[in-house]
Amino acid sequence: MLRRWRLAILTATCGGLIAAVKIGDGSPWGAAFVIVISLGLAFVVSPQLFPRAESAAEAITDGRPVVYWRPGCPFCVRLRARLGSDADRVHWVDIWRDPEGAATVRAITGGDETVPTVVIGGEGFVNPDPSWIRDRIATVS
Missing domain, CATH: 3.40.30.10 (Glutaredoxin)
Known part of the structure; x- marks a missing residue:
């Protein structure tokens, strides 16, 4: 079951890590943008789209x-x-x-x-x- 979700989880995790770096750099809007984009991509590559x-x-x-x-x-x-x-x-x-x-x-x-x-x-x-x-x-x- 996890195999089916692996790419979506990886996409969301990478987005979260990049957003954390953006917040550390003092860019909360940049972090929010990265989170929105990564969650959108995670949905597209997840089984939920089908x-x-x-x-x-x-x-x-x-x-x-x-x-x-x-x-x-x-x-x-x-x-x-x-x-x-x-x-x-x-x-x-x-x-x-x-x-x-x-x-x-x-x-x-x-x-x-x-x-x-x-x-x-x-x-x-x-x-x-x-x-x-x-x-x-x-x-x-």
Whole structure:
């Protein structure tokens, strides 16, 4: 569980340390700015940005697209952000939480855990363009 939050915790901790130095230098506004920015970045790289994670077994039941992702992946964050409200129309499987999902990704990518990997209609796509995925979601759902 901690593995999923490691990057977010590290980001917030580094921001706190930099803010402490800023306060020591007599710059409380600079410290506040650093805290706000670091907490924002910590949220972006945390699992909280994504819809509720499902298991791979749950995700394949209704035919909707499945996105395999992991916390801290900048490409996953990009895909989530670009899908916007359409992100709720796909299943999100956290490969660090679900070994079956990680095995699926390794099978598609030839042994690597490259994410995001998207499965639509039984066909896997590694790090596809978010606009292409949005178009596919519209036709599948």
